Amino acid sequence: MQQMHSGGCQCGAVRFQAIADTAESISCNCSRCRRLGLLLTFTPSSAFRLEQGEDNLSEYKFNKHVISHLFCKTCGVQSFARGVGPDGSEMIAINARCLDGVDADTINPKKFNGAAV
Numbered sequence: 001m002q003q004m005h006s007g008g009c010q011c012g013a014v015r016f017q018a019i020a021d022t023a024e025s026i027s028c029n030c031s032r033c034r035r036l037g038l039l040l041t042f043t044p045s046s047a048f049r050l051e052q053g054e055d056n057l058s059e060y061k062f063n064k065h066v067i068s069h070l071f072c073k074t075c076g077v078q079s080f081a082r083g084v085g086p087d088g089s090e091m092i093a094i095n096a097r098c099l100d101g102v103d104a105d106t107i108n109p110k111k112f113n114g115a116a117v
């Protein structure tokens, strides 16, 4: 179910609001996601609003450099990433573990074999 969520990093410097459906989350086994334990919920960038912290984000890119992995300069937590969907539209990959009031243990993510991509 699409719902309005708020979330952000650990220290609070990075805060956002987004409409997203956490039931449609994925867990990925690529070299980054498996280390961070990312639980990703995708939403169009039009359904995502960064309320604060743009200046406090560091960017990391790897592999094909198509995803902008963003983490807080202060606390190091990656609460979202920016990317492009298969149709070329701008997408946000939210770390569902960073959403307020969402119990990640209630999410049953689809497994994505990012290690094989």
Ligand SMILES: [Zn+2]
Pocket: 009, 010, 011, 012, 013, 014, 072, 073, 074, 075, 076, 077
């Ligand atoms: Zn932070």
